[in-house]
Amino acid sequence: MVSKRIVLHFPHRLVNQPIVYKLVEEYDLQFNILKAFVTPEEEGLMVLELGGKRENFDKGVEYLQSCGVKIQPLSHDVVRNETKCTNCGVCVPICPTEAFVVDKKTRKVIFNDKKCIACELCIKICPPRAMEVHF
Amino acid sequence: MKTVKEINDKIKKGEVVVVTAEEVIDLVQKKGVKKVAQEVDVVTCGTFGPMCSSGAWFNIGHSKPRIKIGGGTCKLNDVPCYTGFAAVDIYLGATALPDDDPRNKVYPGEFKYGGAHVIQELAAGENVRLEAAGYGTDCYPRRKLDTLINIKDLNEAVLFDIRNCYQNYNVAVNLSDKPIYTYMGMLKPNLGNANYCSAGQFSPLLKDPYYRTIGIGTKIFLGGGIGYVAWQGTQHNPSVPRKENGIPSAPAGTLAVIGDLKQMKPQWLVGSSMLGYGVTLIVGIGVPIPILDEEALQYAAAQDKDIYTQVVDYSVNYPNCVGGSLGEVNYDELRSGKIIIQGKEVPTGSLSSYPKAREISEELKGWIRKGDFLLSEAVAPLPKVGSGYSFKMLKEKPILKKKE
Numbered sequence: 001m002v003s004k005r006i007v008l009h010f011p012h013r014l015v016n017q018p019i020v021y022k023l024v025e026e027y028d029l030q031f032n033i034l035k036a037f038v039t040p041e042e043e044g045l046m047v048l049e050l051g052g053k054r055e056n057f058d059k060g061v062e063y064l065q066s067c068g069v070k071i072q073p074l075s076h077d078v079v080r081n082e083t084k085c086t087n088c089g090v091c092v093p094i095c096p097t098e099a100f101v102v103d104k105k106t107r108k109v110i111f112n113d114k115k116c117i118a119c120e121l122c123i124k125i126c127p128p129r130a131m132e133v134h135f
Numbered sequence: 136m137k138t139v140k141e142i143n144d145k146i147k148k149g150e151v152v153v154v155t156a157e158e159v160i161d162l163v164q165k166k167g168v169k170k171v172a173q174e175v176d177v178v179t180c181g182t183f184g185p186m187c188s189s190g191a192w193f194n195i196g197h198s199k200p201r202i203k204i205g206g207g208t209c210k211l212n213d214v215p216c217y218t219g220f221a222a223v224d225i226y227l228g229a230t231a232l233p234d235d236d237p238r239n240k241v242y243p244g245e246f247k248y249g250g251a252h253v254i255q256e257l258a259a260g261e262n263v264r265l266e267a268a269g270y271g272t273d274c275y276p277r278r279k280l281d282t283l284i285n286i287k288d289l290n291e292a293v294l295f296d297i298r299n300c301y302q303n304y305n306v307a308v309n310l311s312d313k314p315i316y317t318y319m320g321m322l323k324p325n326l327g328n329a330n331y332c333s334a335g336q337f338s339p340l341l342k343d344p345y346y347r348t349i350g351i352g353t354k355i356f357l358g359g360g361i362g363y364v365a366w367q368g369t370q371h372n373p374s375v376p377r378k379e380n381g382i383p384s385a386p387a388g389t390l391a392v393i394g395d396l397k398q399m400k401p402q403w404l405v406g407s408s409m410l411g412y413g414v415t416l417i418v419g420i421g422v423p424i425p426i427l428d429e430e431a432l433q434y435a436a437a438q439d440k441d442i443y444t445q446v447v448d449y450s451v452n453y454p455n456c457v458g459g460s461l462g463e464v465n466y467d468e469l470r471s472g473k474i475i476i477q478g479k480e481v482p483t484g485s486l487s488s489y490p491k492a493r494e495i496s497e498e499l500k501g502w503i504r505k506g507d508f509l510l511s512e513a514v515a516p517l518p519k520v521g522s523g524y525s526f527k528m529l530k531e532k533p534i535l536k537k538k539e
Contacts, residue, residue: 086491093329093330124245127320128417
């Protein structure tokens, strides 16, 4: 079994097609939509947690790509600007997935982007605005 | 036991022993107060947190022909300055906002740019746009000025913060069922998080709780340069309840600090945006404590677990000036990541950066060891416990209408 968080970019022509449904029906994959919207450029954007058998997962991803959906792992999207971050830790209790952890020894804030679901709560509450979204 | 002069002689000879406020804790545990008080000369403290009552004054130099900005208007990168001085002296406050900032009209406001950011950019050596208008006089005929300025060309650029370095601070929580946006950060509903803001065992005034050596004239690390304690900070309140170890268990003393902004560095003066609240400046301050006797060391060796503070509701109690604490916690508990309030486990968040407080203390330690930084003796004490000096609420008085 495999489970990954991915970002799907749908081109304009695919926005109104039931693509994710096929992932369930034909590839027996489970999904959890973490975020979905259509940008002003009319590109569809969906953050998805996708899971299932490894073989099915790979086939599903292949199917998405064959339709013209661009796939990007989630961790690329929310990044910390290391020069701006002061390691204060105000983000720690705000994050719903505990992606920020204070290192016991250094007391620095570790950002575990694998846990990040790109909810963006941390973006605006960071006083020096060190958290950035790059969609 | 020791004098500041003796310590300064040791600094000049390169024989001084300096440790940080964190290192001294281990030392005292290993060797005991008596021995360490003989060995250690200076303990360096540090703090790096949002401090709203900060700002800077500038003398921009005279234009040709001259303009009197005093009584007129002046903006730096669109952020309004105070101009009620002579011709070309201006003061920029950290929380000042451009006139067209939407503030909280779109709630919660983002407050992306303000006085604090301008101060940081100036410290970084960036050009800043100055737009000024005067009313014109015989000796200052010019009415308008629009130019780029750079800190290196200004006659004076002086950071002058009227309240920094709070001795202890509240832990903020939200008892309501809606998120609230405060200067203590976003507080999630129903005790969703508990935010605190103190460097704890690194914090200068917590390590000299009775202001025995920190006073007016104390030389400090300010924003990466050298500064001084100018006065007690506004709202200085020495007579709050204290624990047996002398440490106040609520916000108490404060410092007004001053220093040459031209020497300061942008990494230690950081413009910040508090969602739904406003702009503020994160200020880096380091204070050396001379270990003149065992008592000074005893205080300087206080640990997070010895320092207590109060949990305060910011949804109803704080805004309405209703006193009362939801509980008392120490900084060791706060730093563990969770505290218990009203039987609920609440995750904690810090606004003050502990790693940066450590970095500042290390930096100041380095300056003293290298002989670049001599200690000063206070020229006058801060108002102390029992001085009668206290923090008062505003008593509003009705405006009486004149009879016609």
